[in-house]
Amino acid sequence: MKNILIIDLFLVVRGKDMEFLTKVMGQSHIGAAIRRVEDLEEAIRHPRVHAIFLLGGDINYLPGMIKKVRASEKMLLTHIDLVEGIGKDRAGLHLIKRMGVQGIVTTKSNLAKFAKEEGLWVVQRLFIVDSESVKTAVRVAENIKPHAVEVLPATIPQYVIQDIKKSLRLPVLGGGLLKTESDVKETIGKGIDAITTSLRHLWNVAL
Template identity: 25%
Template sequence: MNIDQFYERIINIKKIASVKESKYIEKALQAELSAVVLSIGNIAVIKRYVDLFKSNNLPVFLHIERLGGISHDREGIDFLAHYVKPTGIVSTRNSLIKQAKNQGLLTIQRVFLVDSDALKTGLQSVQETQPDAVELMPGLLTDILEEFKSEVDLPIIAGGLIRNKHQMIQALRYGAVAVSVGNYRLWKETLAGETN
């Protein structure tokens, strides 16, 4: 999947499943989603998970810091890119984003907004690495979504602490192009046409 196809998916479908337990893999396969972020697995099973989602034409991103047995360095990224072959990675680390981009993987840089310093350093980090998309956490900070969006020309994904459809719609109305949610019940929500 190339970057334009990914952007088209997140703009049209608007939901990304954050899968944190293997028992929810099947539920993610049954929902209409832009993509899946896997925060589960290890070196022994991750290729099987990725192949399963890809065989269902669903882009799959790996949250590399949460995968067991894979180092967080150039060799780990090389292994993922050449053997596991996900659509891309999610990471908070600039170095991993840069290495993944060099290997042709799509990248989502996760930024935790805990205070005004985190906002400033997050903006600087994203401007330096130029990931393919940015995930802001928590996704309920609507005024910060607008501010971040005005500073970077990248798709913004809102994630973290989103617990219902109303919160999903609010994040989209304030500048997010998609929402990333871990609650499998929200994966079936319809968002098209409700964000204007």
């Protein structure tokens, strides 16, 4: 009976993993990070990009961006910590959900919690600088239970990625310090499920 329960738990966790990787990432290993409104069109047109991560700008441009992304049948996730004009509270999350934002990225646990309550996709960003920060990151994410975590930098050692995935059983994205195609392939080879990058030539990497 115990073995059956373990197998069932594994299947449930894999189902949640696949839901984020399928619905948000579109089964792509590349997410486009953009900082300006002007960058949106290129990300929308790119055949390898399904998820677009907005890392700047202000709330006044969001309605137009949301409309374009939805028309393209892609996903827009807003880094709520970096976009100006959005209240960093429950009301701010409620507002952007009503505007049509599909998901958020944040480093803040309270915003991740509010976003989940609003029914948004939630990616919790974790900065990994040493062993203690890994323990803290895992503890925080275990409490919030986001749909995925994003580790920075993406070049962290393989054993750290494995420890995070074993503890959280969530998709792990990687961002930062990736410059070449070989960097991306090495990162994915370590076990990271997908990377986010603003470098256009990396959007073309075939994996």
